[in-house]
Amino acid sequence: RQIHVEALHTGTKPPAFAFVFDIDGVLLQGKKVLPQAKRALALLEGQNPRGIKIPYIFLTNGGGVSESDRCQMLTRQLGFQISPSQYIQGHTIFKTLAHKYSDKTVLVLGGKLDAVRKVAEGYGFRNAYNTIDVLAWNPSVWPYHEVTPAELEVAKRVDLSRTRVSAVFVFHDPRDWALDVQVLCDLIQSDGIIGGPYIPPQQRSQPPIDLYFCNPDLLWRSDFERPRLGQGAFKEAFQAVHKALTGSTYPYVQYGKPTKATYQFAETVLTDRLEEIYGVRHPPRHVYMIGDNPKSDIAGAVAAEWNSVLVQTGVFDPQQGPPSPRPTHIADDVEAAVKWAFDREL
Ligand code: G3P
Numbered sequence: 277r278q279i280h281v282e283a284l285h286t287g288t289k290p291p292a293f294a295f296v297f298d299i300d301g302v303l304l305q306g307k308k309v310l311p312q313a314k315r316a317l318a319l320l321e322g323q324n325p326r327g328i329k330i331p332y333i334f335l336t337n338g339g340g341v342s343e344s345d346r347c348q349m350l351t352r353q354l355g356f357q358i359s360p361s362q363y364i365q366g367h368t369i370f371k372t373l374a375h376k377y378s379d380k381t382v383l384v385l386g387g388k389l390d391a392v393r394k395v396a397e398g399y400g401f402r403n404a405y406n407t408i409d410v411l412a413w414n415p416s417v418w419p420y421h422e423v424t425p426a427e428l429e430v431a432k433r434v435d436l437s438r439t440r441v442s443a444v445f446v447f448h449d450p451r452d453w454a455l456d457v458q459v460l461c462d463l464i465q466s467d468g469i470i471g472g473p474y475i476p477p478q479q480r481s482q483p484p485i486d487l488y489f490c491n492p493d494l495l496w497r498s499d500f501e502r503p504r505l506g507q508g509a510f511k512e513a514f515q516a517v518h519k520a521l522t523g524s525t526y527p528y529v530q531y532g533k534p535t536k537a538t539y540q541f542a543e544t545v546l547t548d549r550l551e552e553i554y555g556v557r558h559p560p561r562h563v564y565m566i567g568d569n570p571k572s573d574i575a576g577a578v579a580a581e582w583n584s585v586l587v588q589t590g591v592f593d594p595q596q597g598p599p600s601p602r603p604t605h606i607a608d609d610v611e612a613a614v615k616w617a618f619d620r621e622l
């Protein structure tokens with residue numbers, strides 16, 4: 277991670293605290309930018325009693341595009357320069373796995389058209405395919421999804437009857453759950469060859485196909501009044517079908533908030549960010565995680581021994597009772613959350 281040349285504040289003492297922002301339900305609701313979001317970031321960008329820049333990063337279970345593309349979008353939406361060095365999304369951590377599969381074939385699920393396949397190739401996965409590529413190769417894999425001209429245009433040509441898929445990475449929320457569950461079950465039961473014969477479990481390759489998820493969110497907040505089903509709901513649907521077919525759920529690796537691996541990764545990104553701004557390398561004494569989902573943002577922050585502020589503009593609904601786990605503080609929105617932390621620190 278090279279140090280970006282930006283307005284470095286080397287020589288000034290970094291503040292003792294820093295922020296980690298969740299995005300959906302805190303700063304954005306779908307494409308809508310919450311008005312409090314810009315005011316909250318302005319406070320951190322220097323419009324505060326001390327006139328100092330307070331470091332912050334973003335930690336979202338979202339994704340579907342490259343980190344740099346998302347940061348360009350966030351810069352436009354939030355009105356401040358957002359750098360990839362302060363941004364972590366659900367599948368960012370998959371970069372650390374690309375070397376393990378660089379000469380293998382993997383299936384990537386989720387997102388629009390071929391966006392996620394391009395992200396995977398950008399991470400170093402050299403033989404990545406998606407379920408539209410599968411349908412373009414053999415439409416009878418799932419008779420209820422007619423490949424659209426737009427999908428056909430971006431499909432990657434492959435003959436999957438000759439290619440063993442070694443791993444499946446769920447990068448973002450699948451668009452056609454039925455298609456993706458069907459292809460996942462085909463891969464598992466035919467030991468990685470779609471269209472191949474059923475292979476009994478005891479005769480399959482070892483290790484079996486690796487399955488990775490990067491966002492356990494059952495729910496998330498978009499611009500609809502009620503939370504929407506997230507990647508975690510897709511995982512439940514897949515496991516329910518797999519259990520009905522085989523009598524057991526399928527083993528998988530889970531990344532994303534609130535997993536420990538993701539919060540440890542976030543700590544290093546935050547420490548890198550402090551070095552980038554202040555030229556010193558040490559983790560901030562106090563970290564404030566601001567999130568909208570107790571099961572995701574708050575749970576991970578509590579386990580990481582960070583301060584946590586739960587806002588009421590996202591998944592959390594006080595009508596459904598007190599949040600579990602309990603955050604350090606509950607605030608109306610992200611601006612109130614930042615002001616509460618400032619009152620404690622400045
Ligand atoms: O797909 C994104 C959603 O699951 C949650 O995103 O920003 O609230 O972690 P975020």
Ligand code: MG
Nearest residue numbers: 298300301568
């Ligand atoms: Mg959220």
